Amino acid sequence: MGKPTHFSTKERILAAAEELFAQHGFAGTSLRQVTSQAAVNIAAVNYHFGSKENLINEVFRRRMDVMTADRLRQLETALRDHPGQLEPILAAFIDPALALAQDRNGGAAFVRLIARAYAEHNESLRRFLSDHYGHVLREFGKALSGLLPGLDKETLYWRLDFLAGALTYAMSDFGLIKRPASASEAAHRSRAARELIRFAAAGLQAETK
Template identity: 80%
Template sequence: MTGQQFSTKERILGAAEELFAQHGFSGTSLRQVTSRADVNIAAVNYHFGSKENLVNEVFRRRMDVMSAQRLDRLRAALADHPAQLEPILAAFVEPALDMAQDRHGGALIRVIARAYAEKNEGLRKFLSDQYGHVQREFARALSTCVPHLDKEQLYWRLDFLGGALTYAMADFGLIKRPAGVSEAEHRRHAARELIRFSAAGFKA
């Protein structure tokens, strides 16, 4: 891929991410994306083929990195802290909160919220097909720590963890970053509290 192609594709993805965050998927037209990215419709068709594929790729460019980090952290947790619950939960939680802190990650969090609100079935299938294996890896690792849970209970609790994590990523709760505390430290504190909360839930 040439530098020009890379620049065009990234501009389209960045514009789409911002517009999806602001207006949702159905509320954003390809014409709006091309206007924001300063490209023509042929460039969108060339790089993505369809609006559905563009939506998917907006997620892929963030989720691929986060998923790889989660799995790397999970392997390290299993090697260094076998059968310990909190290191496994940290491997799931911390990469997501790190992404939320990144200046490019904030828009994706709003896009995720839009995906929940709009019940985009095509996107849900894409995310399940592409990243379901990550959830299954964590479920297998967690099951060794909480053998009293059957598979359904385990997946319910993993689902609740995902919801709480999305909420924490959006920084929408009652606890705001205190004056004098860096964003990084605030996120680390949020991660610690979420990991403790989730561990108690899995053990219950």
């Protein structure tokens, strides 16, 4: 992608699609809205992406490749620099999502899109995400398993699921908590990430009855 001095038609379509999909959902967004917001011709979507479904996949790929690489790199660092500690591993999982949510250029919309992807049960998209990014969760499962020797794998995966659900909600700003006017949106989300790390660390260490 580099540093374009001007954005191509393809990039403008991706940015507009991301924003509109986050706002109105996949089914609720028409390609006409997308091309209108991107200030390109309606026929350009078909030319560059072939179909609406493939456009959705590409919107995800653009962000997920970055976030996935971040998570795995930070996991490696956490295991090396803080061996035996739970919270750095959780931070490696949570912080890249936070960074995306803080991203000035569309990342916040994308995080809401992840919540939609869960909710919409779009089978084609789920398969795409599972095929391309499923290995990340297995890596984190392995790392956490090493630190929680008394925890059976099944219970660990339940707890990882709870973490993923809570993270998606917290980063998507769906919650009950109204940001006080005094706090910036960035500070609000950072607080959420720190709180979630503590909450999840305690939850993961809960004794099994």
